[in-house]
Amino acid sequence: MPIEPRDILETYFETGDIPTAEQFKDLLDSYVHQTDDGVTIFRLPVVPPEIYFGIGIDKPQSRLGVKAIKDQNESAVALYENNSNNASWYVSLKKEGNAGLSFDETTAIGTLSRLFISKFKGAVGIGTTTPTQKLEIKDSTPGSITGIKLINTATLSNGVFIGNKQNSDPIQDGALSIYTNSVSTATERFTILQNGKTGVGLPDPDVTFHTSTNISDPSADLALIAGTGIMVVGPMTNNVGFDYRGFQARQQDPVTLAQLASTLNLNRLGGNVLIHGDVNNDVLQKIIFTSEGSFGVGTITPSEKAEIAGALKIGTTITENDGTIRFTGIDFEGFMNTEWVSLTKGMGPWKDGTPDGAIYYKDGTISRVGIGIGDPDNIEATLDINDEESVDTGNTAVAIHNHSQTTSSVIDDHRIGLQILVDGPWGGTPESKNIGLYIPDVTGHSQSIAIAAKGNVLIGELISGQNALGTGAKNTLAIRSSTAPSTTPDADTIQIFSAAGGPALPASVFNVKLGDGNVIKLYKGAALPPKNTNPVTDTYTSVEAGVLRDTRDRLDALETFLQTLGFLA
Numbered sequence: 001m002p003i004e005p006r007d008i009l010e011t012y013f014e015t016g017d018i019p020t021a022e023q024f025k026d027l028l029d030s031y032v033h034q035t036d037d038g039v040t041i042f043r044l045p046v047v048p049p050e051i052y053f054g055i056g057i058d059k060p061q062s063r064l065g066v067k068a069i070k071d072q073n074e075s076a077v078a079l080y081e082n083n084s085n086n087a088s089w090y091v092s093l094k095k096e097g098n099a100g101l102s103f104d105e106t107t108a109i110g111t112l113s114r115l116f117i118s119k120f121k122g123a124v125g126i127g128t129t130t131p132t133q134k135l136e137i138k139d140s141t142p143g144s145i146t147g148i149k150l151i152n153t154a155t156l157s158n159g160v161f162i163g164n165k166q167n168s169d170p171i172q173d174g175a176l177s178i179y180t181n182s183v184s185t186a187t188e189r190f191t192i193l194q195n196g197k198t199g200v201g202l203p204d205p206d207v208t209f210h211t212s213t214n215i216s217d218p219s220a221d222l223a224l225i226a227g228t229g230i231m232v233v234g235p236m237t238n239n240v241g242f243d244y245r246g247f248q249a250r251q252q253d254p255v256t257l258a259q260l261a262s263t264l265n266l267n268r269l270g271g272n273v274l275i276h277g278d279v280n281n282d283v284l285q286k287i288i289f290t291s292e293g294s295f296g297v298g299t300i301t302p303s304e305k306a307e308i309a310g311a312l313k314i315g316t317t318i319t320e321n322d323g324t325i326r327f328t329g330i331d332f333e334g335f336m337n338t339e340w341v342s343l344t345k346g347m348g349p350w351k352d353g354t355p356d357g358a359i360y361y362k363d364g365t366i367s368r369v370g371i372g373i374g375d376p377d378n379i380e381a382t383l384d385i386n387d388e389e390s391v392d393t394g395n396t397a398v399a400i401h402n403h404s405q406t407t408s409s410v411i412d413d414h415r416i417g418l419q420i421l422v423d424g425p426w427g428g429t430p431e432s433k434n435i436g437l438y439i440p441d442v443t444g445h446s447q448s449i450a451i452a453a454k455g456n457v458l459i460g461e462l463i464s465g466q467n468a469l470g471t472g473a474k475n476t477l478a479i480r481s482s483t484a485p486s487t488t489p490d491a492d493t494i495q496i497f498s499a500a501g502g503p504a505l506p507a508s509v510f511n512v513k514l515g516d517g518n519v520i521k522l523y524k525g526a527a528l529p530p531k532n533t534n535p536v537t538d539t540y541t542s543v544e545a546g547v548l549r550d551t552r553d554r555l556d557a558l559e560t561f562l563q564t565l566g567f568l569a
Contacts, residue, residue: 003030040065068093094119098130142166145177157181171195172203201230215244222248224259238262267291274300284309438462460498484511484519491515527569528559 004026012023019027032039040054054060056067068076074095078087090104090111100118104111116125125131127138139146147163161179165172171193178190191199199205201213213220213230222229222243229241229248236259237252251262266273266289275287284298296302298309317326324335325343332343370379372386387397402417420436458468460480468478479498489495495513510522531552536545562568 002026006030094129100129102129137163143168145179147177165191169204175203177203212244222246224248224250224261226252226257226259240264435462479510485513488517489513489515523567525568531556531559 009027009030011017012019012027034040038056040052040058040060042052042054042059044050044052052060052063052065054065054067056069057065059065066076068074074093075090076093077091079089079091080086081088086106088106090102090106092102092104094100094102094116098116098118099120100116102113102117103115105114113125113129114127116129116131117123118125118129118131123131123133124135125138126136128136137146137148143166145161145163145165147161149159149161151157151159158181161177163177165175165177167173167175172191174194176192177188180187180189188203189201191203191205193199193205197205197207198209200209200211202210211231215221219228220230220243222241222245226236229243231242232239233242234240237254239250241248241250247264249262249264250259252258253260270291272291273289276285283300286296286298286300288294288296288300288302290296290302294302294304295306296309297307299307314325314327316328317324320335320338320340322336326333326335326340333340334343335341368379368382368384370384370386372388373379373384385397387395389395400417402415404415406413406415422436455475456469456473456478457476458478458480460468460478462468463480468480469476479496481498484497484499485495493515495511497511497513498508499511508523512520512522514520536548540548559568
């Protein structure tokens with residue numbers, strides 16, 4: 001029976017017309033019949049009633065219920081273009097294999113799934129009906145990427161591409177990449193290679209994380225302006241910037257917004273900072289800042305606040321802070337008490353309160369050191385010590401302590417407290433002028449002591465033009481006094497001095513004063529008159545003559561003995 005349009009069917013039932021049986025059949029065939037045509041208008045028994053429409057299903061569970069027809073795609077919906085009788089798209093229910101809902105496109109090589117939602121897992125596949133993840137995109141795009149494009153059409157850019165890269169380079173092939181602009185003129189911004197290496201700004205990272213930018217770009221060099229450097233950690237207000245040459249801490253000025261240099265904080269919570277710390281590096285190459293605040297160069301265990309295994313070179317400065325040391329190019333100087341003082345010549349280097357307590361080093365043709373000398377020009381010897389300390393107890397100007405320990409058994413190995421060598425060239429007579437130790441004056445005593453070369457000792461004053469020791473003297477003791485002690489020594493003491501013995505004695509007499517006040521004088525007297533050699537006459541008895549001859553012989557022997565001892569000329 002023909003299916004007629006509505007305006008024809010209406011003419012069958014005009015006023016006064018009686019429709020024929022054929023016309024009733026045409027009316028029935030022109031409309032959908034729920035039972036014969038497999039459609040359902042289902043009224044849900046609620047108030048007000050809800051009407052559902054079903055195709056191939058008696059009780060649809062939503063406003064439209066469609067039951068698929070068994071075919072190769074189990075299609076539920078087919079979509080046609082306006083000028084074609086062949087479906088371009090299908091909505092299908094997949095049952096075999098990976099079940100789910102598929103949106104399929106008709107192509108020259110058959111029907112292909114473009115979007116698939118798997119049953120049970122809810123995984124979504126684009127270009128695949130077997131997604132293994134919640135979203136899986138699959139395609140074959142040689143020389144390009146398979147991925148996602150994000151674009152905001154309100155911008156002037158061509159969007160951002162995220163996807164899996166195909167590349168002829170086996171290292172880059174299969175990488176996850178993020179591009180800006182179009183793929184054909186893409187700039188690759190982020191890359192994760194198959195081996196796990198990640199690159200930011202370069203497609204072939206060399207290590208686990210590798211970031212860079214084109215070093216020909218002026219903004220790649222780190223500077224104190226915004227937007228410079230290869231990597232910045234932290235906000236613009238406070239950050240640390242890096243480039244291939246180093247890193248810099250920066251801080252933004254709150255008013256001008258300019259980037260200013262800031263403090264670079266290393267190991268802020270403590271711990272050592274070690275430079276050149278590899279175990280293969282020699283310790284002399286290492287530098288350390290310890291957690292205790294000590295500094296070491298060439299050592300990693302500094303025993304003081306600063307320890308340098310090597311030399312320290314310093315330069316000049318114009319700042320004036322006590323304790324500062326500088327090198328002016330010609331002299332080392334230290335600043336203390338409002339002035340710079342030389343550490344090597346002239347005044348300096350160390351003072352204790354006043355110049356009188358200073359140690360001076362006077363350089364020049366004659367180098368001299370003065371201790372306690374108020375004016376360096378008053379230094380009278382190579383080493384001049386002036387002790388003017390006021391104390392309540394005893395005082396020693398110079399103390400020499402020899403605490404050396406030796407196990408030597410060599411007979412000529414000596415432990416010497418003070419050794420004085422006087423061996424320079426001399427134009428005069430060395431025996432009388434080469435003096436190793438000289439004490440010219442001791443307050444309260446009028447005499448002095450001088451120890452000359454070759455073991456010679458003089459007790460007494462050195463008098464200009466006089467030779468107290470004598471030419472060729474060796475290991476000789478000379479005493480020059482001329483004044484006897486005015487008091488008697490203690491009972492267990494002997495005083496030895498030289499003095500004039502009075503009119504009857506020579507000018508130089510060796511005196512030994514005992515503890516009881518008695519004085520023994522030693523001197524060389526004049527020769528006795530010639531002896532009388534006349535024979536003893538017979539006026540004496542033989543006994544008397546014998547006694548006289550014996551007495552004369554003994555006196556002659558005594559005279560000879562005194563001459564031998566040097567007491568008589």
